[in-house]
Amino acid sequence: MASSAPSDQGVAPLWQYVAVTDYCPPAVTVEHTVRTGLSAFWQHFCTKEPPPETPFKTEEELQSIPGILLERIAPAPDGQRAALALDEALTAWLDSVQMDQPVVLVLHPPYGMHGDILKAWAGLHEWRVLPPPTTGQIFRRETDWIMSGSANLTSWVLPNLERCYLRHAHGLTLVRRLLDQACSGALGRGVIGCDSWAWAFLRRAWSGATPPLLILQSFDQHRLARWFQSFASKSGISDLIFRQADNGDYVLPPPTDTQNESANISDFLQQLAAYSRGIPGIAHAIWRASLRTAPDELPKDASTAKESTYQPTTLWITPWRRFKRPAPTTDLLRQHAFILHTLLLHNGLSAEWLSQLLPASSQPSPATLYRLESAGLIKQQRNGFWQISPLGYPAIRLFLKSEGYLTDDL
């Protein structure tokens, strides 16, 4: 069932859906592990700043990229290309006339964009998109929501299964009933999207047989390079060069006409892929945050650039070890582990429902939430939901795993 979007021959496709057993997150480099371990150890016992180095471009010489320009160079990804890859992966299932597998489950890690991708896929086939129940409906166990949503339908897509349950004694009835009915074929054929953390919990809370699982293959440094390059190519800005600010190494391969033999390739993307665990949404957020430009090297539109005055535009990438990632203390994480874990299991919650799900001893006050926000660990969405921040996710996942909390399998 696993497959991929159209791609160049001989090159691994950018977007590719695979079975969970074939999913392989980018390996963390030994250097990264040693460096992270040593720096964490050092942080415990020393507060002294490391000695300054002489960078290729100092931080004072660089500035953040203006928002409008950033939207052109690293725009928010849409789910269209991934939807095509998903479509190819589902071809055999769609062609099958047997109803022995009425449901396919598509897993995505946090910031895996599964909602957008599944909606885009539903648009390709004009399948009905089922909206999730409200939290009130879940809590009141209004199981008729399922039938009202799928009445007179044989084909449907539920993009966000994680929005159909609450980790509460009254929050599981509805999702269990939904999965029972969907997997028995009583609701026709359906594609269900689910957050990997929510599924890690649900597969322990629901005793049915697991339906076929698909997952978007992780992005290693090669995939990230092609992805980011494709953004740059479509930006409409004449030749963009991405170089590391401290040593001038190329982060993305330079255009062939500017290439010279002495050009070094940076390991930034390798570090990024490992740190983000190959999750495109998280890598993309870090990529955007690491982009810098020099005021005298403003990007030019391709339409206005003349060959006679040709000069490639250089964008500078903050070196990996200088990139400011959230670095919460173990005490902070331990103190608020329940809040962070509950947010991950639900892929975001409102403050009100977060309070309902947590024990009295761990109630999240507004001050607590804003403290976690200022530490870069969580962020508030436009709909008021609190969610783990993309930059904070890797550190939080690492901590929760080391403490024995339930984590996703990815």
Add this chain to the structure above:
Amino acid sequence: MSNEQTENLAALLGHLTETTIVQIVLIVAGTWLLIALTQRFLPVLAGKLAGRNRLYMLALVPALRLCIITGAVLLILQRVIEPTLENLVGLLGALGLAVGFASKDYVSSLIAGVVASYEMPYRPGDWIEIDGTYGEVQAIRLRTVEIVTPDDTVAHIPHLQIWNQTILNANDGSQHLLCVANFYLHPRHNAVQVLKLLHDVALTSPFLQIERPINVTVQEKPFGTHYCLKAYPIDPRQQFHFVTDLTVRGKAMLLQLGVESATTPAIADLAS
């Protein structure tokens, strides 16, 4: 003391010079310093670590202390007496006899401490109960095991308890500690429904170690129906919060379900 005995002792300690005495003093001081350092800094270092690493680091303290003392005794003996078999047997025999009579229980605890280091009936981080005292093992000293009770009281229990007392170890070196929340309900209710509900109460607790099984057992008692909800917390140190959470949420859910707690009138109801 006869002349012969005096001569023997003089021969035994004949090579004890001033230099040797200074060396012995330095060895004793160095030993004391090393033990103090390990007892002070290893727990601090352990506090910075998470999960099992913390327990391993804490377990190093008594093991290191034993090694240091053994090393120091050997170094001193080497300097005090000629290390022949006869001398060693004579010295240690006399020493053992004297100390044994003078402080039998003390020595018994010391020996039990060595046995405890080897057999490991408890380790730092374990939750143990000895003679009715329950708490978390904080440190294993030479003579005693130091535990902190749930009321934050430190109890020093001599190791010699391991000779004739039952040592109850709730987690035995692991992170898995079974907690039990008890519910006593009025007998007139749907037991299957309550079983499912209590299972979900445990499943949805943030304290739950979900990789471990959840069990609900039921027993009919003269005063009502007794439910035992058994599950494991993520961290053994959260056991009391976990049981509280299970009890509070379990009671709330049961009330919503319309199931009443067993009370004295329930018996009267049944009788009528």
